[in-house]
Amino acid sequence: VGKKVQAIYLWWHKPVIDKELLQSLPNLKVIANSGVGMDHLDLKLVASFGVKMANAPHAVSSSTADTGMALLLASARRLVEAHNISISPSMEYCEADILGVKVAGATLGIIGMGSIGYKIALRAKAFEMNILYHNRTRRKVQEEQAVGATYCKKIDSLLQQADFVMLVVSLTPQTHKLIGKRELELMKPTATLINISRGAVVDQEALVAALQTGVIQAAALDVTSPEPLPRDHPLLKLKNVILTPHLGIKTDKATYMITEEAVENILAALSGLPLPSEVLPS
Amino acid sequence: MWYHQPAINEELLQSLPNLKIVVSSGVGIDHLDLKLLFSYGVKVSNTPFIVSTDTADMGMALLLASSRRIVEGHQMAVSPDTEYFPADWLGVEVSGATLGIVGMGAIGYKVAARAKAFEMKILYHNRNQRKKEEESAVGAVYCKKIDDLLQQSDFVLLAVNLTPQTHRLIGKRELELMKPTATLINISRGLVVDQDALVEALQNKVINAAALDVTYPEPLPRDHPLLKLKNVIITPHIGSATKKTRRIMMEEMAESIEACLAGLPVPREVL
Numbered sequence: 001v002g003k004k005v006q007a008i009y010l011w012w013h014k015p016v017i018d019k020e021l022l023q024s025l026p027n028l029k030v031i032a033n034s035g036v037g038m039d040h041l042d043l044k045l046v047a048s049f050g051v052k053m054a055n056a057p058h059a060v061s062s063s064t065a066d067t068g069m070a071l072l073l074a075s076a077r078r079l080v081e082a083h084n085i086s087i088s089p090s091m092e093y094c095e096a097d098i099l100g101v102k103v104a105g106a107t108l109g110i111i112g113m114g115s116i117g118y119k120i121a122l123r124a125k126a127f128e129m130n131i132l133y134h135n136r137t138r139r140k141v142q143e144e145q146a147v148g149a150t151y152c153k154k155i156d157s158l159l160q161q162a163d164f165v166m167l168v169v170s171l172t173p174q175t176h177k178l179i180g181k182r183e184l185e186l187m188k189p190t191a192t193l194i195n196i197s198r199g200a201v202v203d204q205e206a207l208v209a210a211l212q213t214g215v216i217q218a219a220a221l222d223v224t225s226p227e228p229l230p231r232d233h234p235l236l237k238l239k240n241v242i243l244t245p246h247l248g249i250k251t252d253k254a255t256y257m258i259t260e261e262a263v264e265n266i267l268a269a270l271s272g273l274p275l276p277s278e279v280l281p282s
Numbered sequence: 283m284w285y286h287q288p289a290i291n292e293e294l295l296q297s298l299p300n301l302k303i304v305v306s307s308g309v310g311i312d313h314l315d316l317k318l319l320f321s322y323g324v325k326v327s328n329t330p331f332i333v334s335t336d337t338a339d340m341g342m343a344l345l346l347a348s349s350r351r352i353v354e355g356h357q358m359a360v361s362p363d364t365e366y367f368p369a370d371w372l373g374v375e376v377s378g379a380t381l382g383i384v385g386m387g388a389i390g391y392k393v394a395a396r397a398k399a400f401e402m403k404i405l406y407h408n409r410n411q412r413k414k415e416e417e418s419a420v421g422a423v424y425c426k427k428i429d430d431l432l433q434q435s436d437f438v439l440l441a442v443n444l445t446p447q448t449h450r451l452i453g454k455r456e457l458e459l460m461k462p463t464a465t466l467i468n469i470s471r472g473l474v475v476d477q478d479a480l481v482e483a484l485q486n487k488v489i490n491a492a493a494l495d496v497t498y499p500e501p502l503p504r505d506h507p508l509l510k511l512k513n514v515i516i517t518p519h520i521g522s523a524t525k526k527t528r529r530i531m532m533e534e535m536a537e538s539i540e541a542c543l544a545g546l547p548v549p550r551e552v553l
Contacts, residue, residue, distance in 0.1 A: 014369075079352070247373065251350070
């Protein structure tokens with residue numbers, strides 16, 4: 001059976017691609033990933049077996065940006081808490097107690113202004129937010145103006161000014177633990193951290209400490225390390241934390257588009273044609 | 283007047299002969315008997331414009347939370363029984379979907395402006411059609427008949443005020459016109475919806491889901507079926523509940539009272 005396999009479509013990081021698997025599939029030509037993140041793959045290892053790799057960059061950006069905005073709004077308006085109170089068996093609630101944070105006029109700091117980050121900026125602009133961004137490289141002036149985004153060359157400047165900090169970077173050795181104790185302490189005590197990138201971009205222990213001691217106000221995390229978290233993890237118990245199970249791209253439409261992108265890449269690889277979204281080891 | 287308390291009736295008005303003004307928090311005045319109040323020579327004011335942005339934000343928050351199953355997702359993420367996240371757990375895509383706004387006043391219009399940034403197709407139904415420039419600015423298409431809006435929308439958002447005309451605007455007939463994949467979002471008043479018909483529609487999958495910031499009554503009795511449905515998000519009428527907006531509402535109410543007592547024109551007077 002191993003000899004028949006020419007392509008793998010990776011769904012939700014399965015199967016795990018290791019040396020053993022690659023050796024058992026001598027005719028494997030291509031691995032197509034469902035999604036844009038490739039941090040779960042050893043790119044050099046795969047390439048060393050002469051296997052091409054592709055991701056699905058175009059299908060994910062809108063859905064992931066929507067998830068980011070959904071978490072920002074849910075956190076700002078304390079939606080999960082409010083729902084739980086509304087349906088709780090006890091009648092002890094008073095509407096006046098559940099006050100949230102006004103989003104209009106607040107400052108959103110986007111860390112990572114790739115296609116997903118940019119789509120978030122477009123959405124946030126419609127909510128009348130002030131937008132700061134930090135990125136490896138500065139975007140073109142017209143792109144900045146279209147979303148009213150101000151570049152922060154130093155991440156510190158963004159962290160100090162933002163009411164909402166949204167992480168939209170890909171996970172690389174440079175972004176690993178990008179947000180640690182130092183960065184959290186630079187943030188406003190009234191600020192919210194939203195993570196839709198990868199759990200490992202945040203020093204999770206530092207985050208727990210920061211949330212417990214009021215160094216920052218709240219967090220909304222679609223990604224953690226690991227996923228799911230152990231059931232006794234402190235993040236599960238904090239009132240000011242919204243956790244979602246890596247929803248990023250999980251919609252009917254996005255799933256369909258991702259699969260289409262993957263199939264395109266697989267067919268191209270099997271026909272010896274250039275792949276539409278090939279990923280090379282850097 | 284805060285969250286409709288105290289209830290203004292004839293008895294109360296008779297016991298307060300020197301009452302000059304009732305200032306009501308928020309924009310809705312459906313809980314006030316204006317004829318009765320005016321017959322006692324009492325003025326009425328509200329806080330209409332300041333609530334628009336936060337209420338529109340709440341509408342979008344509910345739309346996004348419902349479509350992407352944020353509440354359910356959080357429950358799964360923190361549940362003691364969760365061992366892994368299922369790979370086939372999906373929500374509904376917002377970007378590019380069709381949003382039908384019923385009631386295109388200040389709040390409805392702000393919802394449209396926000397939805398546009400999500401590349402949503404926007405339909406709206408209103409007593410009157412908006413100006414062409416206003417429509418173009420948000421890419422909204424007018425539906426003279428509410429049926430057209432209901433049949434085409436993936437998300438139906440109610441942003442009307444409660445009047446005899448909008449009472450039970452959405453009933454069994456309207457729910458059946460909606461797509462079975464559609465979501466109903468209510469940020470107006472509970473009574474705009476025939477609540478029993480809504481429960482049935484949700485239970486029988488006539489529509490897909492609902493997200494309600496308002497119900498009738500508020501709060502619902504603890505044994506109400508809406509509290510138990512997995513595909514329903516309920517929030518306790520927090521449309522305008524942000525610190526900044528509440529502060530401004532208080533300031534506006536105080537301002538209206540001071541003006542009235544000084545014999546000056548009352549800001550935000552309801553006539």
